[in-house]
Amino acid sequence: MLIKEWMSRSVVTINHEDTLYDASKLFQTMVISMLPVMENGVLVGILTDGDVKKATPSDATTLDKFEIPGLMDAVKIKSVMSKPVVTIELDHTVDEAAVIMLKNGISGLPVLNRTGRIEGIITKSDIFRCFVSFTGVSKEGQIFAFRLHDRLGTIQSIIDIIRESSGRLCSIMTSYDDVEEGGRTVFFHTFDIDSAHFDSLVERFHGTGGLLYAADLSQGFRKIF
Structure with missing residues (x-):
């Protein structure tokens, strides 16, 4: 950039x-x-x-x-x-x-x-x-926000799950502001996840813990946990 x-x-x-x-x-x-x-x-x-x-x-x-x-x-x-x-x-x-x-x-x-x-x-x-260009928000994809432990493999595991659901990754953004030591907030912007896969992904991510926010901009759906 x-x-x-x-x-x-x-x-x-x-x-x-x-x-x-x-x-x-x-x-x-x-x-x-x-x-x-x-x-x-x-x-x-x-x-x-x-x-x-x-x-x-x-x-x-x-x-x-x-x-x-x-x-x-x-x-x-x-x-x-x-x-x-x-x-x-x-x-x-x-x-x-x-x-x-x-x-x-x-x-x-x-x-x-x-x-x-x-x-x-x-x-x-x-x-x-x-x-806006780099997040992909203007393309009306999906957003998943997590509070994650800052350790090797945590981001890759989420990427793998998104790909299993036929999702296409647009961007990953990380912030260390306002988090406890050893943690970080990570935002995943994705494309091409249909509504059935999106709903199951939200449930899966929420069940494993750490999911803060999920949104499907193409459907106008947003949920804060």
């Missing part, structure tokens, strides 16, 4: 000497959520649509609506942009981008090549697209 495979390559930028009004027009006319701010070809800041809204007079202002553009045109981007810019390099992964965004409380990252040139933008929407 390399960033270069999921980022947006058409990057709209703005100059640090441009105005808040210039930025506002870009956000209104382009499908973007952030603008890299450039000075002489170098990335010096980032401006989000939220930054523009914060710096724009509110609807409660007593200003005439024709006065607002003039005031916005007097505010330079360099005075409202965020800096320094949190970035990521082109050869990093989507997982790494997601962690950086989460830690910094931001919604996107400019993607740079090794020379520091902007190659793209990756946003939380791109992260969501990647997640």
Whole structure:
């Protein structure tokens, strides 16, 4: 899941000497959520649509609506942009981008090549697209969530049972968050399990213990244990 495979390559930028009004027009006319701010070809800041809204007079202002553009045109981007810019390099992964965004409380990252040139933008929407694609949820398959002991062979045994039921494995996702030491939560996303096999699988997995959640998205069936 390399960033270069999921980022947006058409990057709209703005100059640090441009105005808040210039930025506002870009956000209104382009499908973007952030603008890299450039000075002489170098990335010096980032401006989000939220930054523009914060710096724009509110609807409660007593200003005439024709006065607002003039005031916005007097505010330079360099005075409202965020800096320094949190970035990521082109050869990093989507997982790494997601962690950086989460830690910094931001919604996107400019993607740079090794020379520091902007190659793209990756946003939380791109992260969501990647997640949906790799889990296979959009294909309306099945999901089984387990709390398992973290030992050799536990995942393989579940895979074998799924295959015995003519299931096709799409993805396996593992989390060690909020579990006791020695355990993990594992999510299996599958295809092609018919309703009769699915029901028997749910019973079998539940009987052996560890099954937290089962869903057949094609039938709209969900059960939490």
